[in-house]
Structure formats: C-alpha cells, structure tokens
Amino acid sequence: MTSLGESRKSGAAELGVGRVVAWLKAHSHQILVFVILIAGWQALTLWRGVYWFSSPWGVLTRFINGILGGELLSHASYTASEAVIGFVIGAIPATILPFLLRRWPMATAILDPVMVGGYGAPKLALAPLFILWFGIGIESKVALVAITVFFIVYFSALSGVRALEPKLVQMAQVAGANERDVARYIVFPGAVPYIFTGFRIAMPYSIGGAVIAELLSANRGLGYLIQFSATNFDTTGIFTALFMTTLIVALGNWSVNIVERRLLRWRPPPDVRMQTGT
C-alpha cells in the first residue's frame, strides 16, 4: 500500500514539475516582458532614488507583510466586494434590458440617445455626486461601479441581440417554436458570447471605479490605502496597493475566462477561428 502511495506521489510530483516546465516554456515571452519591466523599474529606482519610485524588493516585502498581517487583504477584499456587488447590480439589468426591448424597436430607438450619452459620459465625474447622495460608505462606490458596468454590458448585450440570425429563427418557427422558445433557445444563446465580451471589458472598470471612488473619500479599501500612503509620502505603500489592484483585476479576468469557456464550449477554439478567419 505504502509503496503504491509513494510511487503515486512521486509520479504526481513529476507531473507537477513537468507542468511547471511546460508552463514556463509556453509563457517564456510573457515572462521575458515581466522581467524587463521589473529591471526597468529597478533601474529607475537606482537612478532617481527609492523616495520617488520605491523599489521592486521593497514593494514585494511590504506586499508579503501586508498579506501576512491581514491588513492589505482586508482593504483588498473591501474593494473587491464593492466591485463585485456593483458589477452584479449593473450587469443584470444591462443583460436583460436588450432582450425585453427586442420586441419594441421603438423603445430601443427612443432610449438610444440616453444610452449613448450614458455610455460616453465620464462616469468618474459622478463620484462626488454619489458620495453626496449615498455617503462615504460602500453604497456610493457600488453605485459608481454599477453605473459604469451597466452601460458597457448593455451595448454588448444589445449587439448580441442584434446579431441574431433570422434564418435560425425561421427554422425554429417552422419547427414549432413560439416567441418564448425563440428567445430562450435562439436569441439568448446567440447573444451569450457578446454578453461575455461585455463582462470582460467591464470587469477592470468595476475594480478601477471602486478604487477611484475610494480615492475621493473612504476610510477603507485599496483606494483609501493609496490616498493614505500618498499623504505620508509613502511611495512603497502606493505601489503595493496598485500591485494588489492589478492582482484583483487578473483574478477577475481569470474567473470570467473560466465561466466563459464552460458556457461557450460549442464555439470552435479561438486559434481555429483565427486560422479560418471567422
């Protein structure tokens, strides 16, 4: 039993090492870029001094201490929850609305200028207003994130609904599909890739929006941490918070990709699509 268990364990370890090597090979260019960036940063630090640019090593130590001490994590999770709640509140109506409006092209047309205006308006300028309305707590940040996400996802979902293939609808109707079946089996699945494109674009905005709202006024969160560090001339603190923000964005991106890959198994893989030019 033990020998079997051991051999399995060592096999797994080998597999793990093999995987890591394969990963490193596959991402060698990305790793190279990363190394160049870090080296450039280090050069700036040496040239201009730690005071202005902090240093990669300093940020890394601060980051690890912040994680271990729990303080950085608590700021990060505060910001992340603002982003997630705001994302959900903004994305759900933005996804549903184009489907409801599909039956009333008039309403879509009437709403269009409002939506285009809302999409184009710099939402960050609304942050002070939201702070006035909702206070400096989580609500004002959630509101800012929600409104930013809403317009991005709305236009993606709308283009998904508009990309509907009429021939598929006709086929379905001939086969006996009613209006609801068409919406459920044709319009919605066809729009899912567009909706996910919207999610992917909106995701960094949701975290950025939360951080910027915190910059203006807050007593928690990564934006607050940046503001606080700046008033103390603590560039290492600023860079650490920025680094954490980037990590959250990467994590969000990764989650969207996972869900998308699950839901869109029916699509040809992207490299094939590139080859065939579709």
Add this chain to the structure above:
Amino acid sequence: MSGQPLLEVRGLDKRFAGRSGRDTALWVIKDLSFSVPDGEFLTIIGPSGSGKTTLLNMIAQIDVANGGEVRFQSKSAPINDPKSLNPGLNCQIGYVTQEDNLLPWRTTLQNVLFPLEVQGRLDAEGRARADMLMRTVGLAGFEGHYPHELSGGMRKRASLIRTLVYDPPVILMDEPFGALDAQTRAQLQEDLLRLWNLGRKTIVFVTHDITEAIALGDRTLVLSRAPAKIVGDHPITIPRPRDIRGIMTHPDFAALYQRIREQVQ
C-alpha cells in the same frame, strides 16, 4: 392519389424590391400554379436563381407573396401579409432548408431533438425515433458533437433528420443532397425513399440534378429561369421500388432524361 390536392399553389407572384429604392423590382415568380396530391413525391428542377428557394419559403410561410395564394388542405394560407404568416402552418409543413441552419450551441442530437422539444413531444418514443434516424444517416457516434465539429455533409444529414423526426404531413426539401459525394448521396436517396415508403408523406423536393429528380419523384416539374414558370410536368413512370443506383439502366430513363434536359436551361 385522387380527390382534393393536399397542397396547391395558385397564381403565385413574388418580386424583390430593387436596390436602394429604385423601382426596378425584379419578378422572381410570376403567375405560378401547380398542385400536389396527398402522398406524392414531387420533384422540382430548375436552373440556379430560378426562384426555387423563394417558392419553398412562401409555401413554408416564412416569406410573403405579392399575389396569388397557397392552399393547404383546401384552406387558403395567409401569405400576403407579413403579420399573418404562420411559419410551418402549425408544424404541418416541414422544411429542410438549403443551408443546414443548425443551432451552433446545440449538439447534433440536441439539434435533431429541437422540434420535438419545442412542440412538447420529447418522450421516449421521440428519442427512439431520433436514435433510429441518426443511425440511418450514419450519424451514430456524433450525438455529442457540435455543428462546427461535423463535416458539411454530416450537417446536411443532421438538418434532414431534424425535420423527419417530427413526421410532418408535408416536407419541403431544398437540395438536401446538394453538397454530398456520389456514394453518400445514393445512400441517402435510398434511405429517404425507404423512410418515405413507410409513411408516404407528401414531399416537395427541389434539385438541380435531373437524375435525382427522376430517381426519387412520382412527378417532376421543370421551372424556367426567372420569372419562374412551369415549362414541363413529367409523370415518372418507373415503378417502385426503384433501384436508385441502377436507375439509368431502366428502359424509360433515357427518354425522360432527354425530355427534361431539353426544358432545363
């Protein structure tokens, strides 16, 4: 094959508006009439662009006519007003379109079961029938594949059995075997005839291929170039069951082929 025709096309007109509002409307079909008795396998042959697909679209009620009428079971179907179109006339007219129109987000089997699902008839019997059809057309083993993972011919076959699975009394087919190799094509023609023999549905089958029109049909109509008119109406006297692969050697074949070919331009 007596009494009232099941399907009737009377004085049908169709035109498409000219480009960019100019009034050079193009008549694709002008004053077209024919009728199809219950249980007939009618083949229609005509040159590319003669309006065959347009005709089937109107019969299936997914496109409006500019005049004339389509009658089904002696009742006039409302096809002059886009609002009153009733695609498929309550699942009584099946339509195997020229393009496969499979749903890319459904597997082959899910695509085949789609009509049963939306008609609320997805039971064990329906599944068994789908299974039988999948095997008949050589799609067994591809149930879980998505359309992009199938070959063009396999997609064609899937779209064919998607209509056969719910067994509508009339089936329109628009060049269902157009893109297949000769072997598969002959195989599927045989399968189709076998399935048709079991239920004797009414079939309107559009094709470019004179041999196919003769091999399958009880009767062949020949359409002219647009605006489409019927320029030939040939009963196919070759008795059934037919030997599809050897149809050319039948004594009546050569003469029929010759007469139809002279009319197809």
